[in-house]
Amino acid sequence: MKALTWHGKGDIRCDTVPDPGIEHTRDAIIRVTACAICGSDLHLFNGVIPTMEKGDVVGHETMGEVVELGSGVSNLKVGDRVVVPFTISCGECFFCKRGFFSGCERSNPNAQMAEKAWGHSPAGLFGYSHMLGGYAGGQAEYLRVPFADVGPVKVPEGMPDEQALFLSDIFPTGYMAAENCDIQPGDTIAIWGCGPVGQFAIRSAFLLGAERVIAIDTVPERLAMARAGGAETLDFREEDIYDAIQSRTQGRGADACIDAVGTEADAFASFDSLIDRAKVATYLGTDRPHVLRQAIHCCRNFGTVSIVGVYGGLLDKIPMGSAVNRGLTFRMAQTPVQRYLPRLMECIERGDIDPSFVITHRATLEEGPEFYKKFRDKTDGCIKVVLKP
């Protein structure tokens, strides 16, 4: 089959690889009808995620048709259209039973690698390094889905792929980011990053009752899409973000701040972001947490900082003094997608949101490598690309 594979920094290729087959009784094989490139894939593309190997099949936002089932999967039939969460979860362990699917303690066969870096291992993920399971990803013609009786959810008849696809990741992720803010009537939520995740966080904050959303980025079309979603916008290259948020919140700060940027924040946003860049380039640091620092400073006393942007290692100069003395709450996770998917599917069916608003480009799998570049460089107005194998 054809699949997008990782070959090193800046090198994604469309290769021919062996077709996946059933390996366990709880597996399913999906013929992929649509998949997408995520901001998290850019961290792979930019070479900042360790334990990738040449030839690894990437991709974790995938949907398609069931073509083969292991004997242990009784809730799906061959021919069903399903959307597949990016988190691989057994459904039965200590964490899955509590709804913390992305903390599954049985889906990462390489758990000891993650334990070394992080103390404990999270769940395995599709197409996201050997440390997180070494599973082949879904930017491919076919995908093997382990624990297929827990992950994939059937797409209702009549719902097009483009409306259902983002239930695999970015819609639940944006929603979790907003839900973790514990939004109260009248709240102002500040959101860093107007990429696809930020866009869903903006709309989810309003769905959950926020009065105002202040969205921060510098890319004009991304800011415009944020305004179309009801947000007020700030350009971090044009104005001082702290001052601008202060002046919009009676000098108190935002009730909650969402970091939807993560470890690859723009290096030219401020002095500290430039230093972060230099430290990572010289192996003196692992991450570039400028946005997290700013979010902490801009959050009101006893407010919440909700982190969905991905960080990987040890973050320098995080203003814990500010956070402790002012009683901030921190919430964060790789999204336990299975926890949110059913209720967000209902949101789409009710017409509360049409997730396809975020799509700017459609392409084939062969065009995938070119679109990794477009999405990374934000050229041609690219905000979200859907690949149709």
Ligand SMILES: NC(=O)c1ccc[n+]([C@@H]2O[C@H](COP(=O)([O-])OP(=O)(O)OC[C@H]3O[C@@H](n4cnc5c(N)ncnc54)[C@H](O)[C@@H]3O)[C@@H](O)[C@H]2O)c1
């Ligand atoms: N927690 C999860 O489960 C989960 C799931 C999906 C994605 N993510 C992460 O969410 C983040 C965003 O994903 P995306 O798909 O929207 O990616 P993206 O790269 O398209 O978007 C990031 C945006 O942040 C903006 N940005 C950069 N520096 C900034 C700054 N200083 N202030 C404000 N904005 C800034 C960029 O211009 C860009 O528009 C990534 O880190 C991704 O890995 C996490």
Ligand SMILES: [Zn+2]
């Ligand atoms: Zn993702």
Ligand SMILES: [Zn+2]
């Ligand atoms: Zn589990």
